[in-house]
Amino acid sequence: MSQGLPPADNLRTTEVDLGGLVSVLATHLYSTPLVALRELVQNAHDSHTRRRLEDPESTAVPVIRVRADTARRTLTVEDTGAGLTEPEIHAYLATVGTGYTRMLRDLTGNQDLIGAFGLGFLSAFSVADEVTVTTTSHREPGLGHRYRSRGGEQYSVEPVEPRPAPGTAVELRLKAEHGHLADEEALREVLGRYCVLLPIPVYVGEDERPVNDVLVPWRQSVDGDLHTARMRFASAFGRRFDPLTAFPVTPVEGATDAVGLLWVQDGGTYGSTDNRDLAVYLRGMLLADDARDLLPSWAGFIGGVVESSRLTPTASREDLQRDEHYRALQKALADAVVDGLYETARLHPAAWRRILARHGQDLLGAALCDDRLFTLLADDVPVPTSQGDLTAGALRAAGRGALHVALGSGGGFEEMLYRAMQVPIARGDRYAVLPFLRRYAQLKDCRIVELGSESGNRELFRDPAEPLAAEETAWLTAALADEGEQLVPARFDPPGLPLVLVPDREAELKARIEDDQADARIPSAALRLARAFTARTDGTVKARLYLNLASPAVQDLLTAYRAGHTGSATAAGLLRSLKVIMAAAGGSANGDLTAALAGIGTAVAALTWE
């Protein structure tokens, strides 16, 4: 005891095994040292509330002031509240689990009191080597006491000069590793967030302006425009992004008492789709800094603040228990986001347009998770397409009543066909596009053509108006199709495209599974089962060759064939070459490209030969 502490006989022992507890607090319960600061400010606040309850006539101006001394590595939290008598020091500073605050709240039912566990004060030892409390109770304004403890296990209390006015100053001598807390600039930022809802002004250092002088639009009456006040609060509070719009959270009868504010964050969701940011306050004090799970998981662009007295913190006091109140609030917040977006669309069209531009992709996904949101967004939200961003309505109009969406799975021939179609095609391989358009089509009763699926391809390749004669089909097959290709007479857009080759995916899979190399790679029992599956497909048709009977080239070819024109074989040869070249351009390795190119030469020679 050589470091200025009183002699050992003045030392008392805290009524629990603090050695263990403090180390638990320091290393496990509180994940960040800032929690200790929060607890001390909370105690200061409760001390003012006690003063008001015990001494209603008091004219003392409630103030909390937090000072830091970087050189001495100290942090002081000072209040003008009730102060402590010596017995109170022994009872409440040194006894775990009998927090005076909780007792008072239980007795009075006063909900302004924040503390709950009686652990708050002891958390100071998680960041400080030594804690000194200098206090004067409003009941004994002539007496001063100083509590001191190193490590919290043992402490001393000695009389000192009374403070100029009742109140308490808690000084922490910070551990070396927490020395960075003794920085007033950092304190302003941290406390600005922690204390934003505290009704008592909190000052840092010698500041004349409290860190919490932002108007809280749901607590205080607002002169002038409420929306402006909300935006101001959101701007002051939002950490990473400016708000694009803000809207209220209001209590829901029979479900939740939560009030507060939500806002749509500016800034793309670059880096992550999930920028949800929600702070939860309990009796004015920050309870959970990152309660994003209370917001719907689709609302990655929402930030906010709510306060509720029904939520229960977990033992660590940094998270919330997932109880029925939690779930009720989750639902209320989801509704509040949707309501707020509706209001924005109605009252702040400019902000709404910015939201659509910034968060279009996320909104597509969000719309899928909430029917009301879908209704709101269906016509407005942009969808990425082959011709830039378009609304679903514009996509539909350009597609003559149908929504075209490419699944992006086919590559090759599909790309070719889509480019030739010249209608905008939505990018089904982009976030949320396909399910969004499916639901749009269902709701608006319009057709969706999913290019790349079996049903979509069926839409593309319509049956011919009249079936082709068997003999003609046979001639065309011989003239145009290679081995494993099945000729399918059809009609499709654009008419300029005479034929297109579509690989059969089942046959491809069969070939891969039944390949000898699979034996070496796939475990044998699984492979046997897989082969039992692929054995069901015949596999002889490796690709379908769709022949466009609406194409002038094909019509002329047929007319020439029917008329017995000698050039029909040459013309068919040209089309066959075209087929192979297009398939090769689409990335297919099938077909003999060299022969196809040579075929062009042959055809040109035949046509120009006299």
Add this chain to the structure above:
Amino acid sequence: MTTDIWAWVRDTHEQLSEAGHHRLAAALVEIAGHAVEGRNEQLDAMYPEALASARALGLPWVEVFLRHWRMQNLLNKRHQGEAAMAEAVDLLEFAHREETVSCPQSVCAVQDFTICHANIDGPGYVPERLAVLEETLARVEPARACFDCLSREYADTLEDDGRPADALAHLDRAQARIQAAGEQVSLAFGHSRAAALMNLGRPEDALAAYDTAERAYAARHQPDDDDRRKLAVGRAVALAALGRSEEALGQLPDAEEADSYPDIRHRWATAVQTLAEAGALPHGELDNDAALGVRLAQWVAYLDTAGSHRPCLDLLLIAGRLAVARGARTVALTLVATGDRKLGRLRRTDGVAERLAELRSAAEALPLPETPVPAAELPEWLGTRRVTFEQALDHFTAASAESAEAAAALVLQRARALDALGHPRAAADLLWARLDEDPADEHLPGILGQVLIDAEDGDGIRRLADRLMPANPSEAHWIRARWAAAQGRWEEVGEHCDGVLAHEPDALNTRRLAATAATRLDDHARAQRLYQELLEHAVPADLAGEDEEHHTVQEPDLWHLITAATANRDWAVVRSTGALIGIEFDADEGPVDEEWQMVTVRTTRANGASVDLPAVRTGPATARILPVLGEDVPLNHRDVVVFGPAVLNERPKGEAEQEAWRPVFRQLTLLDPAGYTTHWVDGAWPGDAAWYALREALAEEQYGLWAYSGDQYAVTDPAGGDSLPGIYAALGVPPTATSADADALLQRLTAGWEHPLSWLDLAKAAGADTARHEETVRRYGL
């Protein structure tokens, strides 16, 4: 094979983020959660982009990861069987290529593949599943999460083989090995234990197993909604089995929740069946009634379509027993028929075939109602009595059994009732069967066609049309035309209507549909021709029989003809057709351009949304648009449009409301564009008198002015900083005036105003000085 998949996910996430592939990085960490917690919408939203990115970046391990977790969702959350098989096989192959085989998740592709077989026919694939699992378990050690997963799958397989005791023993051994390796078992492991205990007839122990599993899990994790839901339904089954009905009902999730999450449906139905047998359903919101039957039938149909044959059969047995319990004989037998079909898809039918046979006997033992009246009168007779759909269906079935004539008369009612009770496929099958029996029936093809169109069964329609084509080509074309119309493929509608008309030149309804298609394609000339032909081919009203109304000209036909003729500017036809419905025109020839009444024209914004515009009707099918419009609407002031004849809003009842009422019509096409250009004016409200004077003076010069701001619009008063009422309006400049003319005119007309208006964009377009407008914008905070 000791790589920890989650360590790999963390590393890959970091690498992708550093390389700037943030969205794929986010998908990598989020997708598994979406998949296993049943957030299907979010999974579906995220998956295609993530997969495309992984492929584009050439990241085969990421591809395996993404496809595996989506497959887990399809199999475990959506209970797909055959529907997922092609992808399961494809994934199996992909996950064992040279570039992927050492990915820790490749093992999981094997497991997905076996689960897919378990969904199709668990007991039928027992030997194969065990072989695959043994082979796979040899590749992983107990510390890996896969071991937990594969052990459960192994136990499930043993249970499918009717060996719950072996399953339980296997789970206990696996648990010991997992714990010996320093790991904990999953919550799902607890579910597997509980399921084995239930199958051993030990519901009490199953409940304890749930409690133990939940406690152990909650000590390390926050249980989510999915955990809560599955625990609740599992406990409901066990509690119901113990006769603790109240507690079971307390745990049982709402039916709507089971609608949303196919993975709890079987257990939900099991609990409900047990509760129903105990007479413990609370009635009202949950009872063994037709509504429950419809819900279960829909779930059965879902599994049927998903190719989960065995689960489909298991569920339909529950649905069937409940139907028998409420006396719904035909419904129960319909389920039995579905069961027969499913039985044919199974490799192993012992046990289940007997249960299906028992269900059939129980259903057949139910009495069929007596037929109180002749079959043809039955629908009307039932209509006057309080019978449920299920009872009505039993009446129809009973009556149909009495004679072929009765069966023919009632087939439509039976099909409708089946459809309404959640058995659309059975309804279609019934009609198909009737068609086989009586191929010449005049009405059946049409009815069947409609059922197929309603069910959006494109294959069925194709089959029906192909079958009809040789003997009845016009009916075949007609069905295809209606199907194309339902799908909005208007060109095809036209083609098939032509096909009908080639065989039935007098058909009127065909022309009506063809004309609708032509109108949709903006081919008003063809539409007009079709309606004129319709007039020629119609039966005169006085000669038409009672049922022949559709063979006569209807008033809407005339209105459509007027509309088409208007779009074609065929004013003579507009006048002559108008005369047929008693329209008197001001002039006898030339374009119709009169002042009728105020109407509302509904048109489409550039973004696809609808917008209603006030307009003055100028003839039977034309209106002149009143507002000055911005760029978001492809119309403007004084444009004349043609609208369709259908009134889209309801005429109000009261007299005063009728006075204020304006009919809403949909715009068909733009007839005469007026060529106005829009500019915006903004500023302080000058007062009613000044504003109306401005509007009138502008109107005299053929300009339009349309206020957009409402009562709440306010601008800043530069004098005091308070707010002033504001005005924001669109100015329509006629095609005869230049921007400079408009700028000069506005300046002249607002010259004496206390608060100046700003028209910045117009001033810019006019090349005029913009400084004073910028100043106004600044001072009034516009």
